Amino acid sequence: MYNDIIDQSTAEDSNKMKIIDMRGPSAFALHRDGLKTLRSTPIIPLGEELLHNITLLLNTHESQLRTASYMIKSSQRKIENVEAEATEMLGRQEGINQRIGKMQMTLNVIDQAEKLVSNTASMNKSQPSTLEATTGSLQKLISDLYSNFTKEERLSLKFDKTLIPLIVKPFFHQFTSTLQPLTMDLSWMSYLSSGIRKLCAAVGSYDEAYAMRDMIFANCIVPWMQESLSSTKWDATRDVELGLGLYEALLTSVEDSFACTDPEVRMEENEILKESINIAIIQSVVQPKIIRGVLQWKPKAGMKTTLSNPMHQWILPWLPHLKNDSIMGTILLEVKRKLKSTISFLGKSEGDGSNFVRSCIRVLSPWRNLYSESVMFELTSESITPRIARQKWDQIQELLELFGQNLMSADDFLSLIDGEILPTWASILHTSIKHGSRDMNGAKAFYLSWKKLLFGSPVQTETTSAQKVLRRDDVICRYFFGALEMMRASLESNVEMLARLEPPNPEECNYRLSLLLRAKGKKGSTDYTPSTGRVHQVKMKSDGNIASFVEVVTDFARHHDIEFHPKVGSNSTKDGKPVFLFGGHPIFFEKNVLFTLRGGSWQPISLEHLAQMC
Numbered sequence: 001m002y003n004d005i006i007d008q009s010t011a012e013d014s015n016k017m018k019i020i021d022m023r024g025p026s027a028f029a030l031h032r033d034g035l036k037t038l039r040s041t042p043i044i045p046l047g048e049e050l051l052h053n054i055t056l057l058l059n060t061h062e063s064q065l066r067t068a069s070y071m072i073k074s075s076q077r078k079i080e081n082v083e084a085e086a087t088e089m090l091g092r093q094e095g096i097n098q099r100i101g102k103m104q105m106t107l108n109v110i111d112q113a114e115k116l117v118s119n120t121a122s123m124n125k126s127q128p129s130t131l132e133a134t135t136g137s138l139q140k141l142i143s144d145l146y147s148n149f150t151k152e153e154r155l156s157l158k159f160d161k162t163l164i165p166l167i168v169k170p171f172f173h174q175f176t177s178t179l180q181p182l183t184m185d186l187s188w189m190s191y192l193s194s195g196i197r198k199l200c201a202a203v204g205s206y207d208e209a210y211a212m213r214d215m216i217f218a219n220c221i222v223p224w225m226q227e228s229l230s231s232t233k234w235d236a237t238r239d240v241e242l243g244l245g246l247y248e249a250l251l252t253s254v255e256d257s258f259a260c261t262d263p264e265v266r267m268e269e270n271e272i273l274k275e276s277i278n279i280a281i282i283q284s285v286v287q288p289k290i291i292r293g294v295l296q297w298k299p300k301a302g303m304k305t306t307l308s309n310p311m312h313q314w315i316l317p318w319l320p321h322l323k324n325d326s327i328m329g330t331i332l333l334e335v336k337r338k339l340k341s342t343i344s345f346l347g348k349s350e351g352d353g354s355n356f357v358r359s360c361i362r363v364l365s366p367w368r369n370l371y372s373e374s375v376m377f378e379l380t381s382e383s384i385t386p387r388i389a390r391q392k393w394d395q396i397q398e399l400l401e402l403f404g405q406n407l408m409s410a411d412d413f414l415s416l417i418d419g420e421i422l423p424t425w426a427s428i429l430h431t432s433i434k435h436g437s438r439d440m441n442g443a444k445a446f447y448l449s450w451k452k453l454l455f456g457s458p459v460q461t462e463t464t465s466a467q468k469v470l471r472r473d474d475v476i477c478r479y480f481f482g483a484l485e486m487m488r489a490s491l492e493s494n495v496e497m498l499a500r501l502e503p504p505n506p507e508e509c510n511y512r513l514s515l516l517l518r519a520k521g522k523k524g525s526t527d528y529t530p531s532t533g534r535v536h537q538v539k540m541k542s543d544g545n546i547a548s549f550v551e552v553v554t555d556f557a558r559h560h561d562i563e564f565h566p567k568v569g570s571n572s573t574k575d576g577k578p579v580f581l582f583g584g585h586p587i588f589f590e591k592n593v594l595f596t597l598r599g600g601s602w603q604p605i606s607l608e609h610l611a612q613m614c
Contacts, residue, residue, distance in 0.1 A: 102148050106163070109145050113138065113167045120174050131175065131188070135195030138171055143202035151204055160211040165219065168199070168212070172220035181228040182242050189249040192221070193256040200258045210269050213258050217273060222280050225250060229285045236289035237297065240314040247281060247321065282321050290315060291327070294334045299345040307342070307359075311335060312366035319370075332370060336379070339363065343383040353391060357398035360384050364407050377409040382608070385412045389420050389511050396421065396453065400466045410469050411518055412511070414476065417454070419514030422479045425450060426503035429483055433490045434498060440487055447483050455480075479503075512606050513592055516552045519559075549592045550580075556607055557582060562614050574602065583614030 116137055123130045145163070146154070157163065179188070196216055200209035225246060228234065234243055254273055260266040293314065300308045315335065322328050342363055350356040360380075368376055385408070388399060403413040433443050454476070456467040463471075470476050482501055489497040557564035566572070567579045567586060574588045574595075581587075587596045587610070595602045596610060 105148050106145065109141050110167060113141055113171065116141070117170045117174050120171070131191045131195050134171070135198050138168070139198045139202045141167070142199055146202060146204050146208075151208075154204070154208070160208065160215060164212055165215055168216060169219055172216060176220060176224040181225050181246050182234055182239070186245060186249045189253045190256070193253040196253075196257040206260055206265070209258055210260075214273055214276075217254065217257075218276065218280075221250070221253075222277055226281055226285055229281065234289075236286065237293040237309065237314045240317055243286065244317050247286075250277065250281075278321065278323060282318075283324055283327075286318060287322065287324065287327055290318060290322075291331060291334075294331060294338065297338055299342045301349050307363065310363065310366075311338060311342075316366060335367070336371070336375065339367070339379060340383055343379070347383075347387055354398045356387060357384070357391075357402060361398075361402055361405055361407065365405050368406055373406065373409075376407055377412070380408045381412050384408070385416065385511065386606070388416060400453075400464070403466045403469070404464055406465075411515060413466070414469065414473055415511040415514040415518060417470065418473075418475045418479065419509050419511035422476065423504050423506040423509040426479055426483060427506055430486055430498075430501065430503055433486050440491065443487055443490075447480075447487070451480060508591060510592075512608075513549070513552075516556060516607065520552060520555055549589055553580075553582070553589075553594070553607065556611075560611055562611060582610055585610060585613060 116134060120130070120134050123134075142164075145167075146159075149157070149159070196213055199216075200213055203209040203212055229243055229246070236243065251274060254270055254277070258266075258269075260269070294311065297309070297311060315331070319328075322331070343360055346356055346359045346363070350359050364376065364379065380402070384402070388402075399413070399416060402408050403410075429443060429446060432446070433440075454467070454470050456463055482503065486498060486501050489495075489501060554564055562583045564580060564582050567581050571586070572579050577588045577590060579586050579588050582596075585596050587594055587605075588602070589595070593604050594607060594610065596605045597603075598605070
């Protein structure tokens, strides 16, 4: 454009300086007198024109310089980014090469582990030296593997869930596949814990060591034992020592398999692992077999012992490991039912003699710490006490032992003494004094022997629980006081006094009546006099008569919330004796004996059994 303007100038203007006005057609020029005119005026201000042109050029070049500077800086940044990317790529390449080297080393370790497992297949695995030597070789492989990876790499690769099980599980499976837990020497378990301890020592941290140990037990050892105990080869009722010894050896192996310097951490980790083992073996295998054993168990008579298969021998050893309270409650409830049937079985096989009592003591005593006193007392009261009452009392020691073992309530014990034994004892003593000579040596010896038996010797340093209860009981003491009075009356030849001291007829006394009187006496309403054996009611009836056995039964029914009233209408008497309804069951009384209608005939029954029928 500039060249076109120059070429259009005339020849005479060629030697003159050419000035191009670049302000455009709208620009104004100045006359000589200073007035603004249009561009066509001949006077042109050169300074303003040049300033404008130079400014325009400077701005143009400055913009170009800025553009060039931006391009240079952008290029420099790109070069730096490329260099950084190249450096990063080199680093990645180096890391990949390192990983390739680590993976190759890992594959080498896996190959060596496979060779180790293959070589172990031909060894005698029951020998402790085999396990000790092979775990030493495996320890070196594990150590090389862990030292080849950082902890972060091990966590990202999930060593404890992928790579380590791939190496370790085949090794232990090679051992457990040929060994039978129930028949092997349990000392092998100590070598197992030693081998696991070696492997854990090759691991980088405590957390990873515990993870490896838990994996070995959970995936290799526990399933191996679980399978063995679940098989029919192990009977929970017969092979309790085998199963219990194996399980406790396993728990000992857990304790010895890894030693952390922090005792609290060690205890916590061990308890977590033991709890999982308890769930896998005890709750899943042992408990179901014990419950099945209890349900199917029946008492069997042995040759030398009373029972050939007592329940406590195969249930109680497992109790420290039975931690499920609901299952334990189910077992104990069923055991209680079986104990009742066992006592019934003993009654048929042993009879009612002292052998029966001793057998019952052997059966019940192992369970007394598991059941409450009320449960044990209920068992003896329902199943043993009635049989004891029928015995010949030349074996009173068994009764004292039964109470001393805390297997019988004080009320049952005292009721048997003053309702079954002492009336006969007092009657024999009274008869011998009444019809014998005036020599009291025999009566004295008889008296002293029983006093020593029940109360103990004056020089005795320790007093048994039975002796303490008997010494504190008023009724028992009154019998012995009455015996002394008999001997005094005989020495004084006081026939009238001796007649008044005649004891109650043993045929009219029984422990059930004594038990009822004692229960009533606890309410302060009765007083039992051993010289006559009669019941005196402190509160007199409206007609002034003394309360009878009917009153005792009435109080018993009221205490147990059972309806008791005379029967009206037809069949309201039996042989002239009034018939009562006890909870809907017809009953009548004859000489302090209770009869009820059962199967079309009147049969004697105890109040306790009658109450159970209601």
